[in-house]
Amino acid sequence: MHLDPAILERTGAIAGGIIVGIVAFYALYKDWATPGVENQVFKLMLLLLGVGAVLAILAGVGALGTFKTA
Amino acid sequence: MAVASIAHGSSPEHPVDQLYAETRELRLQGFLLFLISDCVLFSSFIFAYLYLRNSGQGWPPPGIKHLDVAFAAWNSVLLFGSGATMHYALENWKHGNFMKYMWMLIFTIVLGAGFLGGQAYEYTHLIFGEHVSWWGSGIFGASFFTLTGMHGFHVFVGVCYLTVLLLQSAAGVYNGQKFFGITAGTLYWHFVDVIWVVLFSIFYLL
Numbered sequence: 001m002h003l004d005p006a007i008l009e010r011t012g013a014i015a016g017g018i019i020v021g022i023v024a025f026y027a028l029y030k031d032w033a034t035p036g037v038e039n040q041v042f043k044l045m046l047l048l049l050g051v052g053a054v055l056a057i058l059a060g061v062g063a064l065g066t067f068k069t070a
Numbered sequence: 071m072a073v074a075s076i077a078h079g080s081s082p083e084h085p086v087d088q089l090y091a092e093t094r095e096l097r098l099q100g101f102l103l104f105l106i107s108d109c110v111l112f113s114s115f116i117f118a119y120l121y122l123r124n125s126g127q128g129w130p131p132p133g134i135k136h137l138d139v140a141f142a143a144w145n146s147v148l149l150f151g152s153g154a155t156m157h158y159a160l161e162n163w164k165h166g167n168f169m170k171y172m173w174m175l176i177f178t179i180v181l182g183a184g185f186l187g188g189q190a191y192e193y194t195h196l197i198f199g200e201h202v203s204w205w206g207s208g209i210f211g212a213s214f215f216t217l218t219g220m221h222g223f224h225v226f227v228g229v230c231y232l233t234v235l236l237l238q239s240a241a242g243v244y245n246g247q248k249f250f251g252i253t254a255g256t257l258y259w260h261f262v263d264v265i266w267v268v269l270f271s272i273f274y275l276l
Contacts, residue, residue: 009144016147023154027161038098038253042157045260049153052267055275056143056150064275065139 013060021053090248101254105261108224112265115220116272119213130210134202137214138192142274145188146266149225152181153263156232160256163249168239175236178259182229189222214273221269224262231255 028046031039058064123129130136159174193215196202204215235255238244244252 006138006140009140013140013143013147016144016151020147020150020154023158024150027154027157037102038257041102041257042260045153045257045264046157048264048267049150049260052146052150052263052270055267055271056147059139059143059146059270059275065136065143 010060010062013056017053017057017060021050021057024050024053087248090250094250097250098253101257105257108261109265112217112220112268115213115217116268119217120272122209122213126209131208134207134210135200137274138195139274141188141192142270145185145192146270148181148188149185149263149266152178152185153260155181156256156259160252163244163252166246172236172239175232175239179229179232179236182225182232182259186222186225186229189218189225217269218273221262221265224265228255228259228262231258 024046028043028050031043031046034043055064155174155177159171159178162168162171162174201207202211202214204211204219232255235251238251
């Protein structure tokens with residue numbers, strides 16, 4: 001049986017994206033009230049990390065980008 | 071565990087530690103300025119790429135197909151996952167969980183190295199399989215390899231930095247009050263992640 005590597009990559013992207021997204025948004029929620037410049041930067045970066053995870057999920061399900069090889 | 075208890079139990083009254091605590095904010099500001107300057111560097115390349123992309127006749131240029139989004143998404147998740155493990159490495163350090171901190175740092179290094187391996191595979195596939203190169207594929211090749219290469223170099227530097235952090239932590243260089251190196255490493259690694267969110271979007275998703 002031949003398994004398309006793209007299916008594995010897409011599945012990995014979706015599963016990994018869900019895990020990373022949950023971790024990033026949970027960490028953001030947990031750290032929401034923390035004061036200080038350093039923590040504000042961390043919160044911004046966690047938010048963007050969560051956005052990245054959502055983009056990876058959307059790319060994995062085929063909602064963004066096209067699945068062609070250069 | 072012995073290292074953890076020793077490391078987190080050192081006295082903050084020592085003059086060097088006092089000086090460290092007093093100058094911490096200054097060093098944090100300095101490091102944030104470094105990240106902002108790096109952000110400006112990436113921004114100039116990104117805006118140049120977007121300008122060139124929108125001034126041409128369609129994108130990608132004729133003769134060049136789309137990039138492999140499935141592989142890029144998988145590789146991106148490796149890097150984003152390393153951002154999450156690095157965040158928890160710092161959290162574990164702050165809470166005095168030395169072994170968890172060390173494992174999270176090791177996971178971060180492995181995931182970062184995995185991302186670099188994926189990028190090397192993609193480059194090999196593009197250059198030797200599809201004959202897309204930095205020097206011979208016009209604006210597309212030049213922008214793609216310059217931006218992703220520059221980012222890859224940052225990831226490589228980050229992996230080296232985190233490896234040094236791992237060795238320093240094992241040697242007991244940091245303690246409960248003195249751990250700015252770990253904070254800076256976490257900030258740098260998050261920065262590298264965030265830059266990839268932008269690069270992944272503009273090269274693979276748009």
